[in-house]
Amino acid sequence: MSPEMVTALGGFGVALVSSGPAYIAIRRARRASDTAEGEGAQTREAIDSAVSRLAGRLDELRTDVREVREWQTSHTAHHILIDHNLNPGDES
Template sequence: MSPEGIAALSAVCVAIVGAGPAYLGLSRRVRGAVSDEGTATREAVAASVQDAVSRLEGRLDGMREDIRDVRDWQTSHTAEHMLIQHNRNED
């Protein structure tokens, strides 16, 4: 190998050895930050979904009560008509 090739290879090796620890440290910090952001995102999404489910359950409970009221009204209304028809048939 020529002296220029050895010098170039040597420069590359020195750069790798010099930058390696800094790269690894940065890589660890970035992974930690990404992990922290991932955890925060998962928690925020879970809280949002839970909030949406709670609101939906509340609306469904309200609708169930409304349906119960309508059924009660229908039952009493049907009973009224049955009594009216029964009284007409007796006459």
């Protein structure tokens, strides 16, 4: 084997060994990126689910408030009629 070939193989070996840590770091970064993307998707799904449950609950509360207001209106009208019937001559 010629000295030039030994030098070339030695240089190739040094390049291979020195690029190993960089290669490992890149693989770890990609894995971390994939993990972060997966966690981000799970977070978005959880937020969407929570928002839809909250929107459903708000619709229920609006319905409940509407029913209470209707009841209050009829109840107030009922008491106005009772007061009017108890005091028919008092129209002030």
